[in-house]
Amino acid sequence: DSGVTQTPKHLITATGQRVTLRCSPRSGDLSVYWYQQSLDQGLQFLIHYYNGEERAKGNILERFSAQQFPDLHSELNLSSLELGDSALYFCASSGGTNQPQHFGDGTRLSIL
Amino acid sequence: DAKTTQPPSMDCAEGRAANLPCNHSTISGNEYVYWYRQIHSQGPQYIIHGLKNNETNEMASLIITEDRKSSTLILPHATLRDTAVYYCIVRVGNSGGSNYKLTFGKGTLLTVNP
Numbered sequence: 286d287s288g289v290t291q292t293p294k295h296l297i298t299a300t301g302q303r304v305t306l307r308c309s310p311r312s313g314d315l316s317v318y319w320y321q322q323s324l325d326q327g328l329q330f331l332i333h334y335y336n337g338e339e340r341a342k343g344n345i346l347e348r349f350s351a352q353q354f355p356d357l358h359s360e361l362n363l364s365s366l367e368l369g370d371s372a373l374y375f376c377a378s379s380g381g382t383n384q385p386q387h388f389g390d391g392t393r394l395s396i397l
Numbered sequence: 398d399a400k401t402t403q404p405p406s407m408d409c410a411e412g413r414a415a416n417l418p419c420n421h422s423t424i425s426g427n428e429y430v431y432w433y434r435q436i437h438s439q440g441p442q443y444i445i446h447g448l449k450n451n452e453t454n455e456m457a458s459l460i461i462t463e464d465r466k467s468s469t470l471i472l473p474h475a476t477l478r479d480t481a482v483y484y485c486i487v488r489v490g491n492s493g494g495s496n497y498k499l500t501f502g503k504g505t506l507l508t509v510n511p
Contacts, residue, residue, distance in 0.1 A: 287440065318498060328441070328501035343498060375440050379497060383490040385431060386499060388440035 288312065289389035291376050297395045303364040306392045310357055310378030316340075317359040318379070318386060319351055323372040334359055363394070371396045401485045406506045409479075415472040417505055419485030422466045427489050430461060431499070432470045434481040434507075441484065441501075444470065448490075475509045482506050 288311035296304055310317050319331040321344075330343035334353035345351075348366075353359040363370060373393050377386040402420040409415040421430065431446040445452055445459045447468075452459045458471040472479055484504040488497070 287442070289440075316497065320499075327503065328499075330498040330500070333498060341498060373438060377441075377499075383429065383446075385443040385446055386497065387443055390440045391438070393438075 287387040287389060289376060289378050289387055291374075291389035291392050293392060294390065295393045295395070297397060298366060299397050300366055300368060302366050303362065304366065304394065306361040306363070306374050306376075306394075308359045308361070308376030308378075308389060310359070310376075311380070311387055314378035314380045314387075315357065316379045316386075317353055317357070318377045319345075319359070319361050320375045320377065320388075321372050322375065322391075323369075326372075328375070331361070366396050368396050370394065401487055401502055403483070403485050403502065403505045405503065406508070409472075409475045409507060409509050411477060411509055411511050412474055415475040415479065415507055415509070417470040417472075417483050417485075417507060418467065419470070420467045421485070421487045424465050424487050425489070428487050429490055430459065430468050431486045431488065432457070432459065433484045433486065433499075433501075434479075435484070435504070436478075436481040442481075444483075475507075477509050477511065480507060480509045 290309040315336045322328045331345040333341040351361045373391045375391045377388040379386045432444040433441040435441045461468045482504040
């Protein structure tokens, strides 16, 4: 158990819809990272938040957005969903200097 | 971040040591070597990391060559549960809120056989 909690585990929805994925980091970790893993792209970094502030963006589409709340949990919002958005979405958190990231079990998103 | 090169696949007999190599010839002095593994669609699992010295924890040992251009992850007594994709990642150490993204390559699929 990594200590990172992601909900829901599975999500099935239709094209054009909007969904929200939730992540609770390990206790005390200020950084939250989101990654996407699709069959053809591997694990791709999406976005990083630190203590409520966005710190870096990776390959994140404009239809996607995220935020980190005062209690440090984070949400990834995906809108106008397309078939190609079907993927595993992982959240990771990390603590202090040079500490590793620890990943949650992911949310499997299926677009029908 | 420095690029890494790993063999696409390896086999290991159960109970034997699994030695997974990683080349990172362009590594910089302030870059760490991290190892993660992913067991079939589960979240990547942190294994170990190091800068210069060899490291050991309850899961594995990390051997880094003196010139730091390559490293080896050693699972001392592989079990069937160690079958997974193993990722070697090199990146600078982070401090505070500095960005700390991990860049995953294709990794090595380790298959532990009975």
